[in-house]
Amino acid sequence: MASVTFKNVWKYYGKTPAVKDLNIECPDGSFVSILGPSGCGKSSTMRMLAGLEHISAGDILFDGERINDLPPKDRDVAMVFENYALYPHKTVLENIANPLRLRSVDDDMIKARVDAAAKLLEIDHLLDRRPHELSGGQKQRVAIGRAIVREPRLFLFDEPIAHLDAKLRAHMRGEIKHLQRTLGTTMIYVTHDQLEALSMADYIAVMHDGELQQWGTPSEIFNKPVNAWVAGFVGEPAMNFVTCDLVGHNQEVFLRHENFEIPLLPDQVGKLNGAASAGTARMGVRPDALEISLTKPHQPSITGEVFVNELLGGDMLVEVLLDGSRIRVKTVPEFDGQPGDRCHITVNREKWHIFDAMDGHAYF
Amino acid sequence: MTKISQVSVGAQDATSKLFRAREHSVEVEARPLGGDDIKPRKFNPPLPRRYYLYLLAPAIGILAFISLYPFFWLIFLSMQDVDIMGGNWVGLENYANLLTDRRFLNGWSLLLKYSAACLFLQLTIGVILAVIVNNSRYEKVLVTALLMPMMMAPAVAGLLWLFLYNGTFGWYHWIMESLGILGSASILAKADTAMAAIVMVDVWQWTPLITLIALAGLKRVPRDQLEANMVDGASPLRNFFAITLPNLYPVLVIGVLLRFMDNFRFIDHILVLTGGGPASATKILPVYLFEVAFKFFKLGRGAAIALTLLLVTIVLGKILVSVFDKPKGSRS
Structure with a gap:
């Protein structure tokens, strides 16, 4: 077990920076997820941790000890690769035993450890098979088995369940989280799937274009995104963004658009830091913080036109046309607005966000 | 949850065992309507093939x-x-006569020794060269340079080495003599050095082929397996033997197949360098065959030797191919 610290870490491929000035502190025993779209530098970060890539600048510390110059075999980490990377010419048993064999552990010990790992992952009946005889989910369990068979200081999981089908993926999310709690070892989990990160991690590091955007617990990331990019990346269906004008009037600040004029809550006005006079801003609100109806409600609302209805089983997603933009609203399946109908949307103002129109940082 | 799935797939024992790990997530196993006995009412006729012949x-x-x-x-x-x-x-x-022909049997034993020595040296040097070339920044230049011996006609290669081995002005002869490794006798004039000399020529000319084949194989060694093994705790050398070599194995079998068949056929450089001498020390079977058939014109006897040679080549080739064809699972 170890805490992991990134100190001003940079990674360059030739002249292209892939990771820019990364500073992260992962507490001992925590489950940390690095989240970002492809090409954001998350895999480079993981490979630097494992010792597979040279660290161009900065330091990585395990328990305060600099590990930049250690070769992979001396870092005492265990890694699960995206495509499992099992050894095709070895049996499942030998695949799992490999890290122990390389450390010259004696045979009785190896057998005991492999059996324990296999039982935990429910692959004890597969030990004589070879990787090509396994299904995707089984291969993935073997790959995890190879990681947990010894007690490393750190687990590195590089999108390990990205190639599984949706149902098995949902199942494995719970399994991996449970496994990490059971073993108590620090885990760094790289993923592009925000749902995986939100559901499993203790802390999430959101990365974009090689830069750390936000570090926080899943609920902080989801409820208090620091900028419009994080807000748009996390959450499914994605957050709605509408560019509006901020207008001050009689101690109150209004958000004005061709289709609506809604006042901010009093405590939200303070958070704007006087930016109200700046004019435009981006309002962001998640589809489930909106309510739609065909009759005009009493509170201030957004008026629009139903563009399309998508029934998602238990919910319905309604896309509403405003002047110059569209917003999506999550509602009940019984909503019977037809495309072209005039409709009214009320906003849960506790849950909306105002982002700067220029650099996208969040006021609240 | 688990119970429901076990009940629903209980009928198909074999599959439920195979996918045990999935039982937890697939809670309701869907089964196709109908059964195994559905068939189309009528099959379409196969495409006509009367022109093929x-x-x-x-x-x-x-x-x-x-x-x-x-x-x-x-x-x-x-x-x-x-x-x-x-x-x-x-x-x-x-x-029947061949069985008592000492020169025939001697030809076989020399051929096997010659072939084994060539294959061993070519494989070892070839793979090492391939690894060096693969890790080099000047890969293209090196490959071009390595290809040169292969482009030479074997007889020309033999002539080239004849000059290098020459006892009066040969460069290699001079080096060996100066270093005190060999005496003043010509390299090709002594029985043991003559065999080493022809092996050397074959190795010089054909190691690049193994290097090329191994280089192609190295390109497809899965990088993630190498990396996984490194993280598991392997040193670079162990990584090579544990991951690179097993992945190289199929292409090396092809290399061995090509080279051993060539060794049974190509005698150009031997004819140029020693002609089978001194005193039959390099008279491997194909050279003896050449002598019998085209120097003494015993065509019937030559044909018999040629057929035994062909038979052994086919059998050895078959064995190699079957080793190569073995499914991955049964190899250790």
Whole structure:
């Protein structure tokens, strides 16, 4: 077990920076997820941790000890690769035993450890098979088995369940989280799937274009995104963004658009830091913080036109046309607005966000 | 949850065992409607193929003429005692005589030694060179340079080395003598050094082929397996033997197959360098065959030797191919 610290870490491929000035502190025993779209530098970060890539600048510390110059075999980490990377010419048993064999552990010990790992992952009946005889989910369990068979200081999981089908993926999310709690070892989990990160991690590091955007617990990331990019990346269906004008009037600040004029809550006005006079801003609100109806409600609302209805089983997603933009609203399946109908949307103002129109940082 | 799935898939025992790990997530196993007995009412007729024979006939005819006809003629020849005037039928006598022919048996043992030495050196040096080239920044230049010996006609290579080995002005002879490794006797004039000398020529000319094949193999060694093994705790050397070599194995088998068949056929450089001497020390079987058939014109006896050589080549080739074809699972 170890805490992991990134100190001003940079990674360059030739002249292209892939990771820019990364500073992260992962507490001992925590489950940390690095989240970002492809090409954001998350895999480079993981490979630097494992010792597979040279660290161009900065330091990585395990328990305060600099590990930049250690070769992979001396870092005492265990890694699960995206495509499992099992050894095709070895049996499942030998695949799992490999890290122990390389450390010259004696045979009785190896057998005991492999059996324990296999039982935990429910692959004890597969030990004589070879990787090509396994299904995707089984291969993935073997790959995890190879990681947990010894007690490393750190687990590195590089999108390990990205190639599984949706149902098995949902199942494995719970399994991996449970496994990490059971073993108590620090885990760094790289993923592009925000749902995986939100559901499993203790802390999430959101990365974009090689830069750390936000570090926080899943609920902080989801409820208090620091900028419009994080807000748009996390959450499914994605957050709605509408560019509006901020207008001050009689101690109150209004958000004005061709289709609506809604006042901010009093405590939200303070958070704007006087930016109200700046004019435009981006309002962001998640589809489930909106309510739609065909009759005009009493509170201030957004008026629009139903563009399309998508029934998602238990919910319905309604896309509403405003002047110059569209917003999506999550509602009940019984909503019977037809495309072209005039409709009214009320906003849960506790849950909306105002982002700067220029650099996208969040006021609240 | 688990119970429901076990009940629903209980009927298909084999599959439920195979996918045990999935039982937890797939809670309701869907089964197709109907059963195994559904079939289409009528099958479409296969595509007509009546032109195939006519289209293939010329090719088959030419092939039969240039390859099958000489082959059967060779078998026919091996059953006769042939000289300039013609042949008379002797049945299997040519074959029976071979069993007591000391030069024939000596030819086999020399051929096997020669072939084994060549293969061992070419594989070892070839793979090491491939690894070096693969990790080099100047890969393209190196590959071009390595290809040069292969582009040379074997007889020309033999002549080139004849000069290098020459006892009066040969460069290699001079180096060896200066270093005190060899005495003043010519390299090709002593029995043990002559064999080493022809092995050396073959290694010089054909190691690049193994290097090229191994280089192609190295390109497809899965990087993630190498990396996984490194993270598991392997040193670079162990990584090479644990991951790179097993992945290289299939292409190396092809290399061995090509090279061992060449060793059984190519004698150009031997004829140029030693002609089988000194005192039959390098008279490997193909050289002996050449001597019998085209120097002494014992065509019947030569045909018999050629057929045994062919038979052994085919059998060894088959064994190698079957090793290569073995499914991945049964290899350790």
